[in-house]
Amino acid sequence: MLAIFCLYVSPETFWPAAFIALTLPGALLLNILFLLIWVFNRSFKAILPLLVIVFSWNYYERGFAINLSPNNELLDVEPQMLQVLSYNVRIFNTYAHLQDENQQSSKKMIKWVASHPADIFCLQEFYNETRSPVYNTTSKIGKQHQKRFYIAETLVNGVGAQFGLAIFSKFPIVGKGIIRFREKTNNLAMFIDVKLEKDTVRVYNFHFQSMSIEEKDIVDTYQDQDKLTVGGRKLLRQFKRGVVKRADQVNLLLEHAAASPYPVILCGDTNDLPYSYTYQRLKSEHTNAFQAKGWGIGATYNGKLPFVRIDNQFCDDRWEVLNYSLHDTIPYSDHFPITATFKLVNK
Template identity: 55%
Template sequence: MRIPSYYFWPSGFFLFTMPIPLVLNFFFLLGWAWNRSWLVIIPVLVLVFTWTYYERGLSLGFGGNSSEATAGNLPTEVKLDVLSYNVRIFNTYAHLRDKEYTNSRNMIKWVAENPADVFCLQEFYNEPHSSVYNSVQKIVKKYGKHYFISNTLINRANGQFGMAIISKYPILNKGTIKFEKLTQNHAMFADLKIKNDTVRVYNFHLQSMSIEEQDIIKTYQEQDLFGKDLRNIVRRLKNGFIKRSYQVNTLYDHLKESPYPVIVCGDLNDVPYSYTYQKLNRKLNNAHTAAGWGIGSTYNGILPLLRIDNQFFSPDLEVSNFTVHRDVTFSDHFPLTATYKIKN
């Protein structure tokens, strides 16, 4: 977990499959306890020494206070509601959208009408002259919000690809953090003036896993364990593990120098047992672990139980509520919301 994949890339595969031994250990515990075998001490000891791993994969909400301190009864001057959402360029590509653009319209409308104070949007898209994809007008300008958009590409229709931080509070400072060259995979930050305090919000998108669901299905159906398709999947996963290790180091080096408390949102494209997760969790707390419930999977696809989107926060803040909106299915990611407050 502490060894970056650019030093030893097989560690990425081991950590990716970590849930399997954890689940097996739990079943051994139940089985030996049922049979009253002295061997039950083995899975009990494993459970004790690996509890932090279990906690990352299955949150029981003990660290937060979501049932008592919700957004409705927190003092207005200290609360901060944050939405993090990979909007998949609002499904602008032909193979993603429907004929009437209904899904795209509904996604933009859902984001625009969300009551959060701060939006961190990955794979953001804005096409100023489009009646459908003029997202800056519909989400930002219509409601008089402050915003910072890091554009990575502009197409022939003047459509702008990138990421966005949108805020009800003034932005005092902002910047972009490149991972080698500026692509969709980068990070950005904005310093928000919130009453008498300043909070730095990061938005990031790390290297994709670079595999398609159909590739996995095809490999499984053909039952070719060492075929070309499987080797390609392994190669792509390996490259992703290595690139994300470098990228999260760049992000970490920047945020650890922040003069303000930080909230870090984004698409990690990695599991909670990974080096990338551990790197951020070294200095920051995870909102799902602190105040969420259950597995908290954020990927909307056929690959089950993947929690690859996260919100982290510094110890100067408290999280009182965390929700994965699994009923919002416009994108291949589910949106996340959390409520934070600044400690006295």
């Protein structure tokens, strides 16, 4: 109960609440363990963890979705339907330490995105270098496939390459904008308004504050006792900084979305787990596509840390989620791409 309560406490007000909330998965698993033990012992106490499961099912679903008939295939496009791809492309591996021989992972990732049949692409950590034969991504993904695009830049380097967020659309873009977060950061959100026959809808693409924590630092901290104290303090400081910034960023994004005159879909990299204030704020006002149509744990992080789902798609109540897919066989980035199909149900 304490962990659930802490989901609703903004880290800007009391940041340790974010740490307490992260214990919720453990508490939920322990509850199942008690249920099994008491059922095995034929104890009437089994009714207690059973009641917990019933009344907190929404929190179980955040970590493990169970949909009896999940539809993981892309559907044939019909009027009022929108198929959306969300993918943190890690600047298409353009940095030297990310590149492999002959830039194969970069080329394959760009080709995979460009050839995907979704109507809308929401790409985080986007990179475009117009003069490069490999990284001319606006041309390879957009122009060559008759897709309109909009880039929200966080940086333009010395050769004119663009870093930031991007949205590509097969439908006409009739409005667009950027949401700059209050504190100085390279993270931001953006949106486009697209025309679906007689209706206009709004799609947001966001990338919230990273922890700036290296995976290696986490592994070293719990594997090396000598590094536990020093490393643990460093991780805690970075954790605090991240959760506080994301709390402000998600509130700013939802404030903007609430003022939208059109039905909204929100896609992006939350850099936060489903057991967090960030996720709770998004989920409290919107439907999560994974919970609605996904199956299993749905981990979207492609790394050594298991069970990490930080990439999400949400929609307001004017949409119905028809399907959801995690593309965990696409290994090119440190994130897996996700897709979902939405249908307008209430104009």
